[in-house]
Amino acid sequence: MTDKDAGICDLLIIGGGINGCGIARDAAGRGLSVTLAEMSDLASATSSASTKLFHGGLRYLEYFEFRLVREALIERETLLRAMPHISWPMRFVLPYHKDMRFEGDTPTSKLLSTFMPWMKGRRPAWLIRLGLLMYDTLGGRKILPATRTLDLRDGPEGAPLKDTFERAYEYSDCWVEDSRLVALNARDAQDRGARILTRTRVLSAKAEAGIWVVTLQDVETGAQHEHRARMVINAGGPWVGQILRQQIGSNSRDDVRLVRGSHIVTRRLFDHDKCYFFQGTDGRIMFAIPYETDFTLIGTTDQEHADLGQEPVCTPEEQRYMIDFVNGYLKQPISDADIIWSYSGVRPLYDEGASSATAATRDYTLKLDDSAGAPALNVFGGKITTYRRLAESALEKIGTRLDLAPGQGPWTAGVALPGGDFPVGDVEKLIAELRRDHDFLDDRWARRLVRAYGIDARRMLENARTAADLGQDFGATLTATEVDWLMAHEFARSAEDILWRRSKLGLRKPQAEALEAYMAEQQARRRDIA
Missing domain, CATH: 3.30.9.10 (D-Amino Acid Oxidase, subunit A, domain 2)
Known part of the structure; x- marks a missing residue:
């Protein structure tokens, strides 16, 4: 579907939180060409600051939000099956x-x-x-x-x-594990063909002859480059209204x-x-x-x-x-x-005018906007439990503006996220097998790795026979092997990315300065090779 000669992608998604990454994964899995731009790290704002629950929202019943609660309750078990390593x-x-x-x-x-x-x-x-x-x-x-x-x-x-x-x-x-959920959705989206650009700010988006011309800026180098897309998805989270009016230039009154x-x-x-x-x-x-x-x-x-x-x-x-x-x-x-x-x-x-912050709806609202001369979809609200259904609903609306090929329907229900392709009840079995194959692991260390990476923990440690084989030790069971994995597979670029979003090892006070120095050295080495 992509016009490769013209360098036009189908979707340019603004925002690397759970909604943006969930939409990117779903869309890439349906054969659409996707670019996602996130101005910081994945899950660097709302999506790493939740209460860490997949729940229906018991108190929402008092507000008669039965559809939202029912959808969320159904999703709990759908998601459990897809990610039994990071959800339980x-x-x-x-x-x-x-x-x-x-x-x-x-x-x-x-x-x-x-x-x-x-x-x-x-x-x-x-x-x-x-x-x-x-x-x-x-x-x-x-x-x-x-x-x-x-x-x-x-x-x-x-x-x-x-x-x-x-x-x-x-x-x-x-x-x-909320921020890991985001990283795994982004990883799966990339594995299916999406382009994930972190530390990349959207400066402007304007429509020319029905195509969006989007100016992106590398936050670290300041370099600017243009991308063209048939449709823009504004999944900016708290910034959705600001992006709507400033970057996209819409006159819509919708806001959060x-x-x-x-x-x-x-x-x-x-x-x-x-x-x-x-x-x-x-x-x-x-x-x-x-x-x-x-x-x-x-x-x-x-x-x-x-x-x-x-x-x-x-x-x-x-x-x-x-x-x-x-x-x-x-x-x-x-x-x-x-x-x-x-x-x-x-x-x-x-923002539907609720009397208090507590009473404001946790449901999501998706608004199509064609006023600029090319289609844009703006994502308002939502909760982490219903992110997958939000993505499916977004693809329904995207399908009214882009031609989806036959057979490109909903697919994410029941499809495991990376590392999660095992039965819900097999976590203890995986822990035991990991300790059997790598006897230097104690139960606590093996449990943390399986809970973070599922069956991918085996891939990560496959060549290790002793703890020394894992490279530099940064404390709190974090080693160079795991850091290399997170940099190669999960878009980690800084010590903060790893200690507070890919994990919560920051609570255990590892050697953050040594970790930052190691990551900087690894990134410099990769740039030299490139």
Whole structure:
């Protein structure tokens, strides 16, 4: 379909987050020629700052977002099968107390206040149980276990909690390594023919004779070059509105509502592998999630973030709010001293005029725009759980402007991401096999490699017989062999890319300066060879 003589690609995608990389993978797999430009590293903004969950969004039921919840619930198991190395089932414990309340005037709270005014804004136990029943059934659950009731007075789930909490509901959702998900989608897109350009800024896009002429700039060298494309996909995340008006030059009034979500990471707070779903008396919710073996991830907040020029950070007020929130549940309270790391990201929610950041829809909206003289597709909102369905929906709209060849229909459901081509329940088997073939690995090291790379861990280590064979040791089980793999296969260019996005080894304080020097040396060597 590509006019190679004229150097025109089918799609030029702006943005290397989960939506841009998901669309690139789907489109490349259908035979379209794709170029993706990301101004920084892959997943360098919102897509690496999530709560790391594949979930339907239990609280969205209160806003009657049944289509979104159902689609997300169905996707959980579709995605589990495609990436069992970076995603896995998790049980969520929802302690109950009588003072649970709705936040603001949700549709559900309005309905209850009309017919049951004596509830006074509370979330009754029967309503929570009804919501969980819907959660169990809306998505046609097959792999994940159903909801059950827990007696917190007898069991490990109740041990970290105050004695006032006697009952809880336990339900299923899933964990995902969010930034690895983005990198693996980009890698698969490239393997299928897409061109992935990181550290590449889009300066301008203008239509000439029905074709987009897009000026790109290499962020590191300043060099500029032009690309031509039949269609532009604006998947700029928080920058989607800015790109729409400044780079593309559209007069569209569509925009996003920027909502900051912050998280804190603390020492490990409990001795089991289940997540807590805490509800506040203000109607908000908070997760406390087992994280990277030795830590607990707590989040998230919902704060307006009006200025894109201001880097999102977890403010002292947000930090205090999250500490106070979980301390309402924990037997042993935490303090600022327990915080090891914090992070914050800006969610680009489609702006439909919701009354609060919490009430703003997490659904996605795709808008076609032909006003410039060539087609553009603008991607607003979305959540990580539904990224694959968003990509399919985008390809449906792309198909109304570009001629897709017969047979180029949806294909990504059930097709594994790199490293994930093995049964959901075989992780322990893979770990054991990796340790058998490389006896210098301890369980912790082998588990980390399998959870990051799946069956590709074998390829990475295939020539290693001793730990010394893996090259320079940067600490925290990170070696030159793994770094070389990430540079060659996953677009890593800096120590930060590896320590905080391709992994979370930054929490374990490896030798970051030595890693940066090694990567710079490797890149210089490659340039000399080229």
